[in-house]
Amino acid sequence: MQAWINGQPSDTIALTDRGLAYGDGLFETIKVRNGRAILLERHLQRLQLGCQRLAIPLDLPLLRQELDAYLQQLDVGVCKLILTRGVGQRGYALPEPCMPQRILQSASLPQWPVAHRESGIELYSCQLRLAEQPILAGLKHLNRLEQVLARAEWSDPAFAEGLLLDQQLRVVDGVFSNIFIVKNQQLITADLSRCGVAGVMRAELLARADAAGIAVAVTDISLEQLLQADEVFTCNSLYGIWPVRSYLTQRWPVGQLTRKLQQLIKDLVD
């Protein structure tokens, strides 16, 4: 279905928008079923956090209203929400007044092989090392050249996702996923306070695992720890959980805790 800007149908945006000029904005990629957004509150929480850090004013009630109307028409698929700081004069200084643009776009749900979920994926080892920028870390902002360059490193479809390390070779996240490891029945995911995108499915998994009595930890993960993990999986809000069956020379079977977590989020994925 056609995109909307600020509630109005549109396929284009002003060339003077700072979203284009500087990547000055945020986005969310939202799964939609029966006209409703999956994990909506977590998406909006992350967006709000981003708006605070970037000092972009957000009219949340208005955005909710537009999203509701858009998703009812979309019914099923993926809704990409982009919030830019809006049109600006020349130069980096914040525009006055600031008129953020609320963009809603749609796409059909990506069709990944069922085998990814069932038998697991091969994880590519990206050469690019993520830069550390605490003020932007965790946000899903529009400055995504690192992900573009990392994704361009491989074209072999045998690899469903690529792993990104930081410059100290700590495990951060996938190009479009978060990563978890399991060690001695503990579920561990990377601390994303220096770099990486804090996915909504990651947050939901941490909450549901904790509620289910599974020990969880958010902490630095060395490459060594990843290679010595009992189980490894990736997650995002569209596909749920993909067990990782290989990375570099390491191999893993699909683990029991991974299977249990797939069950725990079944309502969000099917």
Place this chain on the structure above:
Amino acid sequence: MQAWINGQPSDTIALTDRGLAYGDGLFETIKVRNGRAILLERHLQRLQLGCQRLAIPLDLPLLRQELDAYLQQLDVGVCKLILTRGVGQRGYALPEPCMPQRILQSASLPQWPVAHRESGIELYSCQLRLAEQPILAGLKHLNRLEQVLARAEWSDPAFAEGLLLDQQLRVVDGVFSNIFIVKNQQLITADLSRCGVAGVMRAELLARADAAGIAVAVTDISLEQLLQADEVFTCNSLYGIWPVRSYLTQRWPVGQLTRKLQQLIKDLVD
């Protein structure tokens, strides 16, 4: 004057353009006088380097042709050239085929106080520390949230520019300028292989200073070295050279070498 996309007048760009989605592109801000671009070859060299690093195909002859025609109509002002990777499908993978978009926009020449050039500026000390990403360092790409956030740190017009350090507190560049120090008659500017934007005026100054027999060095600059410098100045392609007269508690007179360099680039500035 109205903007062009790929040689055609347009004020808008597709919402599906990756320039908006990911900041997937490059830009140049070009000074124009008498329908001609100042430092054009340096701008195009940097653009080409960016295209190589980002794997964006560039039809340089076509771009030159469009630029020539646009600048003749513009006559005088600033031409902002944006090159995006063009429209993409969902996801980070490079689009096939790739249809880069060549955007030309215009603005009038910014009117900075003459005192900036004559008496020097106060340099703000930005808190934001630039992230280190060698693959993007030096390029003028569209991922500019760091500059947006750094520029938002101050609103006092007493500060004409802000200084950016990296996370090891090395001097990198200004928010929209490069920085030089002079020590014992040597002209020194920061090595930008980890972060920062390698300005065309910086490159031109290095070349002209060298040709004039001035000792030049491109190397790491510690905050200590900056504070103990004999002279400090900033530069960019629009305003030329601004002597720095204060940074934190340090004060400098406008130095002799700074004055000499202002003379050396007079033809590019007036």
